[in-house]
Amino acid sequence: MKIALIIMDLELAGGAEHDVVNLSTGLHAVGHTPVVVTAGGRLCENIEREGIPVFRYPVDSRDPRQLRRNAGLLADLAEQHQVDVLNPQGVYPSISCYWTSRRLLRCGRRVPNITTIHMLNKLTWWYYKLGAMVLNRIADHVVFESQCELNRLSKRGFRRPHTVIPNCFPASKLDAVTEPREAIRRELGFRDDDVLFIMPARMSWEKQHSLLFEAISRPAVRGSRARFYLAGDGPLLADNQATVKRLGLNGHVVFGGFRRDLPRLYKAADVFLLCSRYESLPLSIREGMSASLPVISTEVGGVSEAVEDGQSGLLVPPGDAAALTTAIVRLASDAALRRRMGQRGNEIYRTRFDYDHWIRRTIEVMSAVREEFMREHR
Numbered sequence: 256m257k258i259a260l261i262i263m264d265l266e267l268a269g270g271a272e273h274d275v276v277n278l279s280t281g282l283h284a285v286g287h288t289p290v291v292v293t294a295g296g297r298l299c300e301n302i303e304r305e306g307i308p309v310f311r312y313p314v315d316s317r318d319p320r321q322l323r324r325n326a327g328l329l330a331d332l333a334e335q336h337q338v339d340v341l342n343p344q345g346v347y348p349s350i351s352c353y354w355t356s357r358r359l360l361r362c363g364r365r366v367p368n369i370t371t372i373h374m375l376n377k378l379t380w381w382y383y384k385l386g387a388m389v390l391n392r393i394a395d396h397v398v399f400e401s402q403c404e405l406n407r408l409s410k411r412g413f414r415r416p417h418t419v420i421p422n423c424f425p426a427s428k429l430d431a432v433t434e435p436r437e438a439i440r441r442e443l444g445f446r447d448d449d450v451l452f453i454m455p456a457r458m459s460w461e462k463q464h465s466l467l468f469e470a471i472s473r474p475a476v477r478g479s480r481a482r483f484y485l486a487g488d489g490p491l492l493a494d495n496q497a498t499v500k501r502l503g504l505n506g507h508v509v510f511g512g513f514r515r516d517l518p519r520l521y522k523a524a525d526v527f528l529l530c531s532r533y534e535s536l537p538l539s540i541r542e543g544m545s546a547s548l549p550v551i552s553t554e555v556g557g558v559s560e561a562v563e564d565g566q567s568g569l570l571v572p573p574g575d576a577a578a579l580t581t582a583i584v585r586l587a588s589d590a591a592l593r594r595r596m597g598q599r600g601n602e603i604y605r606t607r608f609d610y611d612h613w614i615r616r617t618i619e620v621m622s623a624v625r626e627e628f629m630r631e632h633r
Contacts, residue, residue: 256621257288257337261329261352262344263315266296267489269457270538271344271373273298274400274422280305281425281614290336292329297513314348322347326354333359333366340621341368346375346386353393360632367395367628369621373422374404374535374556380411387413396624398617401536403557418620421560423613424542426604428518439523444509449482450587452551453524455517455539456531458489463553465498466530469576472502476580481587483528486511486520521546525593526586529553532573536560544604549596551582561608567600 262275276298279289283305290308293299294315303309312328313321329351332338341356343349349370356368370393375386387408390397397417399405405419437447445451456462464485470476471483485495485508492510499508514520521527527543529552536557540550544561550568552558564570569585571578586593 256339256618256625257290258282258340258342258621259290259292259329259333259336259338260342260344261292261314261348263348264294264296265291265298265302267457270422270535272296273424273538274371274373275344276301277423277425277610278614278617279307281610282618283307285614285618287618290332290338292332301515314351317347322351323354325351326358329355330358330362333364334362338366340625341366342371342621343368344371344373346370346372346389349393350389356395365625365629365632367624368393369396369398369624370394371398371400372404372408373400375407378407378533383407383411387411391415395628396620398620401557401560403560404535416624420613420616420620421536421541421608422538423608423610424538424545425610426545427610429521429546432518432522434519434522436522439519443484443511443520443523445482445484445523448480450480450526450593451524452481452483452526452528452583452587453486453520453543453548454483454528454530455486455514455520455542456529457487458485458492458495460491461532462487462489463530463532463573464491464495466553466574466576466579467528468495468498468502468504468508470579470583471504471507473576473580475584476587477507479584479587481507481583483508484511484520484524485509486514486517488513517542518546521548524548526551527568528583529558530571530573530579531555534558541604541608544600544608547597547601549586549593550600551579551586553579561603563599563603567596567603569596 282289292310299309341352343352352368359366399419400422527548527550534556550562553573554570562568569582
């Protein structure tokens with residue numbers, strides 16, 4: 256199949272953006288022909304490096320007039336490249352793909368709009384109500400990457416045909432890291448006896464770095480060997496750096512900025528950490544689990560779909576700095592517990608979130624939806 260993946264941009268390097276990288280390269284590896292359409296961004300080169308074409312169109316627009324114009328651009332692309340399936344990532348690209356699909360139908364081409372939903376941008380009832388109404392109208396099929404997000408939209412009236420397929424991370428990227436763990440830790444500025452917590456997250460309000468800084472500032476954490484590496488950039492980077500300096504935490508926290516080498520960082524780390532205000536089912540958590548890292552996370556969204564509290568990690572209430580402090584100290588002080596939880600997390604990853612299964616299941620769903628769409632529109 257020739258599959259067009261459409262995403263607003265590839266700049267933020269979050270879960271949805273990495274999904275497009277992982278899915279397009281996975282489809283390409285098993286003989287399908289993906290093309291990616293985006294407004295641009297840093298991750299474009301990751302895709303182009305694999306020989307997959309990336310087309311830069313203004314699909315990051317929310318303007319209804321541009322959404323209409325994008326439908327024309329996408330229809331031309333679909334004709335030129337004989338695209339079989341449109342796979343927009345999110346509601347706004349899906350609107351353009353709906354019009355694209357219907358325009359192609361008028362020309363005798365039958366190309367379904369199979370929309371992938373990661374997480375809507377606003378966790379408000381009216382936003383999900385609007386999202387459900389729009390998807391009910393425009394999507395031929397919806398792929399959800401978590402049961403949590405399906406539940407949120409179903410509660411607000413979503414009724415379209417759908418499938419839940421959790422996104423996955425190719426563990427082969429971890430196998431490709433050949434550097435000794437100790438060498439990577441020294442490069443990052445950490446000692447061999449430090450307990451290294453890694454938090455790969457955009458520096459933005461919803462990721463709640465402020466909660467982490469409050470926990471680190473407490474004597475129980477300051478007095479431990481816990482050290483923290485924060486990978487990511489974003490609008491709050493300067494504010495977060497100022498907070499760490501003001502609290503006197505520079506000896507405990509390292510800001511790594513945007514990184515393309517997360518598998519190396521996972522190899523160097525001891526614990527995966529995330530303290531978001533809200534999430535769907537974070538891809539980054541599964542990345543940490545694939546590296547046999549125990550997880551500490553706030554219990555939000557679909558996190559519990561992946562993390563077994565007390566078995567593969569520790570879940571804490573969002574906004575509870577005392578609970579986060581307790582979890583950090585507990586794992587920082589117990590190497591055996593870290594190993595046991597990390598091993599269980601890896602087992603969960605291999606049995607529930609296998610990358611090859613994700614690619615196969617995605618192909619199965621897209622093929623079945625395309626066949627049904629072609630029957631319905633003979």
